[in-house]
Amino acid sequence: MIGKMKQSKPLDEVAFSVLDLAIIKEQHDAADAFERSLDLAKHTEKWGYKRFWLAEHHNMVSVGSSATAVLIGHIAGGTRHIRVGSGGIMLPNHAPLMVAEQFGTLASLYPDRIDLGLGRAPGTDQTTARALRRDRLETVEEFPRDLEELQLYLSDDNIDGKVRAIPGEGLDIPIYLLGSSMSSARLAAKKGLPYAFASHFAPAQFLDAIRYYREHFEPSEYLKSPYVISCVNVIAAETDEKAHQMATSFYQMALGIVRRKSYPLRPPVDTMEGIWTEAEAAAINQMMACSFVGDATSVRGELEHFQEITQVDEIMVCSHIYDHGERLRSYELAASCFKKKLVTP
Incomplete structure (x- = not known):
């Protein structure tokens, strides 16, 4: 990372949130993943x-959140006040009208609680992308046009339109642009929208992208000043040793990405030696540079350093941990890192 750009607000003034993929564990099914996701949402709300x-994501045996809008309804229906949304909906996979209607329905059921995060990647391999899009080929120009079409469907200005999103029209559904590259930063800045960066698996352009976004941000009716969300991996436990052992489940799942295979989340192991090669370990460590593993004290110290450098407005925590109880504890410890007092064993 680079040095400080300017004075940033302290960690205990930064909003903190959750990114979930309804991860499917080895020898478990999607129903189990959905049950655990809802339980996690209830706890993180508290x-x-x-x-x-x-x-x-699609065509990944480890990820159960392919029907994202449906699962958002499940989570929102089982919680009381936490905001629920997409991180994100891959807009090129969908007709903008369908997205407007789906999220209009969600926002009507759960007022002032639904977020619409949008990405332009397929969320899968190219063969599956073609199956999703029925041979529709995305161009660079199409995503901005689809975004504008979606914004029109959700606005009051479309009241006399020949095609209207019912429900959806006129509802206040915040839109966030997601990305992992400079192109998404340019579009978010130009459109005056909040920007969420996938630094949890693609950190290479993170600092350059958020710098560009802030320097070129154009205020809009949606947002008056830049707003940056960074997603990071956090695995916290009572001891550093325990956290690093728990993280081996995460490393095994990441290994599937490197090998272009999809594995369900596997139980932790004592060591990754013999499971990955040195080259694979280096690739995963580079990919997961924005990861914080350890006890609460060490994780908070690393998060404070991260915040000092990046000055993000919100940190979104993603934690792939095999044991559900240990995962809950990790999120509880992570929450305490954003507060003045750490949770103690």
Whole structure:
């Protein structure tokens, strides 16, 4: 990372949230993943997390959140006040009208609680993307046009339109642009929208992208000043040793990405030696540079350093941990890192 750009607000003034993928564990099914996701949402709501987002991915045996809008309804229906949304909906996979209607329905059922995060990646491999899009080929120009079409459907200005989103029209559904590159930063800045960066798996352009976004941000009716969300991996436990052992489940799942295979989340192991090669370990460590593993004290110290450098407005926590109880404890410890007093064993 680079040095400080300017004075940033302290960690205990930064909003903190959750990114979930309804991860499917080895020898378990999607129903189990959905039950655990809802339980996590209920607990993180209690611990002060601001929002609970779900990500659209396809053709991955480890990820159960492919029907993202449906799962958002499940989570929102089982919680009381935490914001629930998409991190994100991959807009090129969908007709903008359908997205407007789906999120209009969600926002009507759960007023002032639904977020619409949008991405332009397919969330899958190209073969599956073609199956989703029925051979529709995305161009660079199409995503901005689809975004404008979606914004029109959700606005009051479309009241006399020949095609209207019912429900959806006129509802205040916040839109966030997601990305992992400079192109998404440019579009978010130009459109005056909040920007969420996938630093939890693609940190390479993170600092350059958020710098560009802030320097070129154009205020809009949606947002008056830049707003940056960074997603990071956090695995916290009572001891550093325990956290690093728990993290081996996460490393095994990441290994599937490197090998272009999809594995369900596997139980932790004592060591990754013999499971990955040195080259694979280096690739995963580079990919997961924005990861914080350890006890609460060490994680908070690393998060404070991260915040000092990046000055983000919100940190979104993603934690792939095999044991559900240990995962809950990790999120509880992570929440305490954003507060003045750490949770103690």
